[in-house]
Amino acid sequence: MIEQNNFILSMENIIKIFPGVTALDDVTFRAEFGEIHALVGENGAGKSTLMKVLAGINSPDSGSINLDSEIVEIGSPGKAQSLGISMIHQELALIPYLTVGQNIYLGREPHRKIKTFIDWKKLYKQAKVQLSRLDMDIDPKTLVVNIPIAQQQMVEVAKALSINAKIIVMDEPTSALTDKETKILFRVMRHLKDQGITILYISHRLEEIFEIADRVTVLRDGFHISTSIISDISSDDIVKMMVGRELGDLYPKKNVPQNECVLEVKGLSSGKLLNNISFHLNKGEVLGISGLIGAGRTELARALFGIDTFDHGEIFINGDSVRIRSPREAISMGLGFLTEDRKEQGLFLGMSVRENITISVLKEFSSFGFPFFSKLKTLTEKFIKQMNIRTPNIHQKVKNLSGGNQQKVLIARWLNLNPRVLILDEPTRGIDVGAKAEIYTLIDRLAGDGVGIIMISSELPEIIGISDRVIVIREGSITGEFSREELSQDKIMQCAATGGIDES
């Protein structure tokens, strides 16, 4: 018999059905006072849904919730807040054109004696205090739109702190954070835990879970699979439970002969961002680009793809010097670019999986403006199958897919264009191990088909696992180049941080 009293929260037999999907199938989930409880599972397993039920965003079809041993009806996000439940969402929900302070106290602004007036001085003073608890030295009067995503994430944490939450849900808070910021967040989490606050923590990074969590719950396909004390379980056990099968080799690698150069860049420079960058990419090669966040990797990709202009340099495709002045021209020359930001990338959230995947080829598959729906359907179904996109059907709205499956939809859209060179910027961010393995397999297959792939990634094991060759960028310059045989985490780190290998 389980002692109910140890639990601050117990969600019992929760069922949540969306049209065509049982997102939660009789899930029971309990959390103790002052624990950090990790929630893991593949994309679409039901993690966010379970937490949204707790935060009053999704109403369950059945089941009950106990908070502090009392049955509660949560019903709305406002009610959840008043019960001391705060959720930091996977897709950040701050309002870009309000200040940091306004965002923290949105709807709860301190007022002056005359009720109608907001006490701005007090608001910014309090905001400053919350931010300093997180070691964040930013002016709370800054507009959110002007701070990087990582700091926005911390603002969300500050917001959660400011409501004096008893339970804080963090849905993949570190997917956009640097190592340093992650460390700060973990320190904050431990500190909150010491104050008796319970943290429910969703992450796809298993190393993090072993570092920070006390217990871990695995969900799969809407079912509760297990809840374990972290020291009783291994990473392999967790992965097995998550995917329900043994994962094969995470990084498959075909040996593709590489003797034909598809893309060459000579002396690319752009202001202070890029400095005399030269490299080549062969047909069928996976070229990893490594470096710290802000080193210039994304800027390089944007310049290649014609989004940003550059001052000097020349680009050759299949040996011909080309000028790429816009993404449209880049596409017509056979380039594809999956950007790191899913939202900016132009996922049409309110449109269906089919519409999102086939928008890139709509013209080709239409006659006099009328699309050939059956062809579009066949094409979409091909990708759903090939990439294992979890969706009840091709008409599902993309906003209802889990994050990882949204990413696969975007990759499918690029693949439709049969690119010669595909640039992938952090393609597996926020993606579970199973889906990652699928994406790696896909990359390997594309390389096998002769596509040249540029893979920008901050995850060293990934870049080492998948690349034929890696170049390291630091402060806009190339500081190292390694063949697959020469690669190591140490070498990459050294070049990324200090600008070269110390030979002494």
Ligand SMILES: Nc1ncnc2c1ncn2[C@@H]1O[C@H](COP(=O)(O)OP(=O)(O)OP(=O)(O)O)[C@@H](O)[C@H]1O
């Ligand atoms: N509003 C919605 N309408 C329809 N289906 C939904 C909705 N929200 C979620 N789903 C579906 O419910 C299932 C669970 O989704 P959920 O977002 O909880 O997954 P997740 O475990 O958080 O995945 P990820 O790791 O990708 O974030 C998925 O199949 C998803 O497509």
Ligand SMILES: [Mg+2]
């Ligand atoms: Mg989720």
